[in-house]
């Protein structure tokens with residue numbers, strides 16, 4: 001592997017907040033129901049302190065870089081108070097400064113917005129919200145075990161805009177139990193008409209270790225799923241949204257944080273179960289923190305981390321599974337810069353994919369064609 005230059009690679013920060021009011025039956029994220037549906041101030045403070053200690057052991061990974069973007073995901077990060085975030089950011093910035101204009105996104109659940117007004121989050125420095133709506137349909141919200149009504153979801157978007165958030169992402173899922181085409185399109189319509197500036201539109205997947213895996217709800221048949229996908233895409237496009245990644249639609253700037261993941265950038269990660277990726281002069285490493293909040297809090301930071309070096313043989317797949325998710329792909333130069341491996345080793349495969357019209361016929365880019373995106377999983381398998 002050639003020498004790597006971390007200084008040329010943007011460095012983001014992921015912060016994981018592992019608690020939710022209750023666990024949704026489809027969710028396999030590292031999220032845990034909080035006792036009595038409320039996070040005590042003591043636990044909030046203990047966890048925030050642990051996050052700061054966690055970043056302390058990662059300062060060296062920065063190699064002099066500042067933080068390019070921050071994403072606070074969960075779980076339900078809107079269970080943490082605005083005051084808590086204000087304190088947290090001041091501590092984190094004293095360890096590694098944030099770049100000017102650093103994008104800071106917070107995932108918010110419409111069922112927790114009365115907990116802390118959005119204006120407080122804006123004052124704390126959060127400048128982008130990602131609201132987990134999932135659906136605006138009352139029956140679907142019930143089936144999904146959500147803690148909010150459709151009115152709460154609409155209200156949350158309006159409260160965010162009124163508080164001064166210019167950038168509001170709405171998370172929606174489709175292919176919900178017994179969902180019709182009309183219902184799926186209606187969900188998109190409500191997100192757009194209520195002012196979402198970005199929509200993350202995911203097809204529901206049934207994950208092992210979830211209630212849905214055991215109960216196997218009845219999902220729409222393939223023909224309906226295909227129609228939802230096609231008509232949903234047409235609708236969002238007609239509304240001026242640009243699809244820049246498999247599930248991401250934007251009417252404004254792309255998410256700087258997610259873009260950095262997909263461009264194989266670096267990210268520090270703090271919090272229970274958080275995953276990070278860092279480039280050092282001698283290689284690229286992934287790491288993961290202890291998953292259970294109580295174990296994470298009980299251990300000293302150096303004990304709750306597992307490292308794995310990404311070997312040169314694994315680089316093609318590791319890089320492509322991120323870069324090829326982007327509709328425009330990436331500049332071909334990024335491959336060597338971010339993996340330390342020459343792109344020449346992939347010449348034959350890239351040329352074959354270009355001949356088969358699965359990748360764009362342009363040597364300066366690594367990008368799938370429309371056809372390549374339809375068969376993305378098969379394309380990726382070729383890099384294994």
Ligand SMILES: C[S@@+](CC[C@H](N)C(=O)[O-])C[C@H]1O[C@@H](n2cnc3c(N)ncnc32)[C@H](O)[C@@H]1O
Pocket residue numbers: 026027028029073074075076107108109110131132133134171172173202203204205206207
């Ligand atoms: C980490 S979750 C956090 C969002 C927030 N906790 C909430 O639910 O309000 C991020 C997003 O992933 C999506 N998601 C979660 N489980 C999914 C599944 N099984 N299939 C598809 N999308 C899923 C949902 O849209 C969710 O908003």
Ligand code: SF4
Pocket residue numbers: 019020022023024027028029031074075076109132
């Ligand atoms: S609120 Fe979000 S993170 Fe929590 S269980 Fe539901 S989907 Fe998962």
